[in-house]
Amino acid sequence: MSALHATDECLHHPERASAATTFETYLYMSGITFFTVGYGDVVPTSSSGHLVAVIEAGIGLAMLALVVGYLPVIYQAFSRREVTISLLDAHAGRHPARASCSYAIAKILKS
16 A cells, blocks of 8 residues: 555545545545455556556455355365264264154153
8 A cells, every 4th residue: 555655646536636635545445446346436546556456456356266265165164074973873873864853852842
Protein backbone atom coordinates (compact mmCIF):
# COMPACT_ATOMS: atom_id res chain seq x y z
CA MET A 1 0.00 0.00 0.00
CA SER A 2 3.04 2.27 0.18
CA ALA A 3 2.94 2.79 -3.58
CA LEU A 4 -0.58 4.17 -3.24
CA HIS A 5 0.58 6.71 -0.65
CA ALA A 6 3.19 8.25 -2.96
CA THR A 7 1.14 11.33 -3.82
CA ASP A 8 -2.31 12.65 -3.14
CA GLU A 9 -3.24 12.18 -6.80
CA CYS A 10 -2.74 8.40 -6.76
CA LEU A 11 -6.46 7.73 -6.47
CA HIS A 12 -9.15 9.28 -8.60
CA HIS A 13 -12.78 9.69 -7.55
CA PRO A 14 -14.70 9.86 -10.85
CA GLU A 15 -17.93 11.18 -9.28
CA ARG A 16 -16.21 13.40 -6.68
CA ALA A 17 -13.44 15.29 -8.45
CA SER A 18 -12.73 17.56 -5.48
CA ALA A 19 -12.70 14.81 -2.80
CA ALA A 20 -9.55 14.61 -0.71
CA THR A 21 -7.74 11.28 -0.57
CA THR A 22 -7.72 10.01 3.01
CA PHE A 23 -6.56 6.86 4.75
CA GLU A 24 -10.15 5.59 4.71
CA THR A 25 -10.18 5.96 0.93
CA TYR A 26 -6.99 3.91 0.65
CA LEU A 27 -8.41 1.28 3.00
CA TYR A 28 -11.65 1.15 1.00
CA MET A 29 -9.72 0.82 -2.27
CA SER A 30 -7.59 -1.93 -0.76
CA GLY A 31 -10.64 -3.86 0.49
CA ILE A 32 -12.61 -3.78 -2.74
CA THR A 33 -9.50 -4.74 -4.68
CA PHE A 34 -8.56 -7.62 -2.36
CA PHE A 35 -12.07 -9.08 -2.50
CA THR A 36 -12.08 -8.50 -6.29
CA VAL A 37 -15.27 -6.46 -6.23
CA GLY A 38 -13.91 -3.41 -8.05
CA TYR A 39 -16.81 -0.96 -8.02
CA GLY A 40 -14.81 1.61 -9.99
CA ASP A 41 -15.70 4.54 -7.76
CA VAL A 42 -12.06 4.85 -6.60
CA VAL A 43 -9.34 3.93 -9.07
CA PRO A 44 -5.54 4.27 -9.03
CA THR A 45 -4.08 6.74 -11.50
CA SER A 46 -0.33 6.10 -11.23
CA SER A 47 1.39 3.09 -12.75
CA SER A 48 2.66 2.00 -9.33
CA GLY A 49 -0.91 2.20 -8.01
CA HIS A 50 -2.10 0.03 -10.87
CA LEU A 51 0.64 -2.50 -10.16
CA VAL A 52 -0.26 -2.68 -6.46
CA ALA A 53 -3.96 -3.07 -7.33
CA VAL A 54 -3.25 -5.94 -9.74
CA ILE A 55 -1.01 -7.71 -7.20
CA GLU A 56 -3.58 -7.26 -4.46
CA ALA A 57 -6.39 -8.61 -6.66
CA GLY A 58 -4.20 -11.63 -7.50
CA ILE A 59 -3.58 -12.28 -3.81
CA GLY A 60 -7.32 -12.01 -3.17
CA LEU A 61 -8.08 -14.60 -5.85
CA ALA A 62 -5.35 -16.88 -4.48
CA MET A 63 -6.87 -16.69 -0.99
CA LEU A 64 -10.28 -17.59 -2.40
CA ALA A 65 -8.75 -20.52 -4.30
CA LEU A 66 -7.06 -21.76 -1.11
CA VAL A 67 -10.31 -21.70 0.85
CA VAL A 68 -12.30 -23.43 -1.91
CA GLY A 69 -9.51 -25.97 -2.45
CA TYR A 70 -9.35 -26.79 1.26
CA LEU A 71 -13.06 -27.68 1.58
CA PRO A 72 -12.71 -31.13 -0.10
CA VAL A 73 -9.76 -31.91 2.18
CA ILE A 74 -11.91 -31.26 5.25
CA TYR A 75 -14.76 -33.35 3.82
CA GLN A 76 -12.37 -36.22 3.07
CA ALA A 77 -10.98 -36.12 6.62
CA PHE A 78 -14.48 -36.39 8.11
CA SER A 79 -15.39 -39.18 5.68
CA ARG A 80 -12.25 -41.10 6.61
CA ARG A 81 -13.12 -40.64 10.30
CA GLU A 82 -16.62 -42.07 9.77
CA VAL A 83 -15.20 -45.12 7.95
CA THR A 84 -12.78 -45.69 10.84
CA ILE A 85 -15.62 -45.52 13.37
CA SER A 86 -17.71 -47.96 11.31
CA LEU A 87 -14.77 -50.38 11.15
CA LEU A 88 -14.31 -50.11 14.91
CA ASP A 89 -17.97 -51.02 15.41
CA ALA A 90 -17.59 -53.99 13.07
CA HIS A 91 -14.42 -55.06 14.88
CA ALA A 92 -16.31 -54.96 18.19
CA GLY A 93 -18.75 -57.52 16.82
CA ARG A 94 -21.84 -55.48 16.13
CA HIS A 95 -23.31 -54.11 12.96
CA PRO A 96 -23.21 -50.28 12.82
CA ALA A 97 -26.82 -50.04 11.62
CA ARG A 98 -28.00 -52.33 14.39
CA ALA A 99 -26.14 -50.26 16.96
CA SER A 100 -27.82 -47.08 15.81
CA CYS A 101 -31.23 -48.77 15.80
CA SER A 102 -30.73 -50.07 19.33
CA TYR A 103 -29.67 -46.58 20.42
CA ALA A 104 -32.82 -45.08 18.88
CA ILE A 105 -35.01 -47.71 20.56
CA ALA A 106 -33.33 -47.11 23.93
CA LYS A 107 -33.87 -43.38 23.53
CA ILE A 108 -37.58 -43.91 22.76
CA LEU A 109 -38.00 -46.25 25.73
CA LYS A 110 -36.38 -43.73 28.11
CA SER A 111 -38.91 -41.02 27.25
